[in-house]
Amino acid sequence: MKYFDKIYIINLAWHKKRRAAISAELNSVGWDNYEFIDAIAGAQLPSTSEMVRSGTISNVFRDANGILTKNIFACSMSHRKAQQKFLDDGLNTCLIIEDDAKFMPVALKMMLAGGMDKLHNELHSKNWDIFMWGMPHTYCPHWGLAENCTLLHEFKRMAPEWAAHAYQVTRRGAHKLIECNTPIQFAADCNLEASDTEIYCPSFSLISQTIGEFNRNIANELMTDFGNKMLHGESDEYLPSTINTVSVQKNTDEYYSTTDKSMTFNNRIRQAEISGDIELEKVEWHDFITPHGDKAVNWPHIYLKG
Secondary structure (H helix, E strand, O other): OOOOOEEEEEEOOOOHHHHHHHHHHHHOOOOOOEEEEEOOOHHHOOOHHHHHHHOOEOOEEEOOOOEEOHHHHHHHHHHHHHHHHHHHOOOOEEEEEEOOEEEOHHHHHHHHHOHHHHHHHHHOOOOOOEEEOOOOOOEOOEEEEOOOOOOOEEEOOOOOOOOOOEEEEEHHHHHHHHHHOOOEOOOHHHHHHHOOOOEEEOOEOOEEEEEOOEEHHHHHHHHHHHHHHHHOOOOHHHOOOOOOOHHHHEOHHHHHHOOOOOOOOEEOOOOOEEOOOOOEEEEEEEEEEOOOOOEEEEEEEEEEOO
């Protein structure tokens, strides 16, 4: 294929409608060299204590938002399964997508106008591991244009949004992703950014996800607009004081807009949402240094029974 050797699609085998929808989406642009990876279902996993004892998962799970369910473990395992299949196939680069992926209009325009060719020529001039094809919002967080490039950007890690629904990876990158998450200690999206990889992106998302009838980027923006404009007119004055914590608890806007690489995103809200079938020992919040060398500030650390 033009930009990569093959596409691996993560899909639960019984989700037939999703399988048909993503096949139609890819076939519409002539991308027919794809293979489905049967995803692992969280409901089929043994107990978390058993998985800790067997070395399948780490006894400490780190997550930016403190969310943990068996499905999150299963999702990470499914991504690792796709990465390993790519390595076993002996290919040089692949696109890994989830089965709810959908092209953004700008991606189709770039393909028609030759911009995608230029973008990937710039990508292959770099010593890269991962190319992000999309994020939850319209624009990808980045530090600016990569050196000597006009379309390729240096991806901004540890921003307050995460995604693993569409990413291109090299063999070196796949090895690093597997190494970083064996045993499983991160969600699939956090692992992309925590791993010791070199990540690039366009300035805008090329592939989104679907949420119901909407692209995820549109759904996210609609929810944000509703909350900010419809409910309190973009003024914190109308929020109850007990929940008006966003401005003092997060430096979201500053981190998105900064070009200062010494700044880190800081979520000072200590939150965690853990399903009842997770055999939990304790939860702590503290900083740590990722394998890439970035400082993850105030991340929840979920300690599991073994």
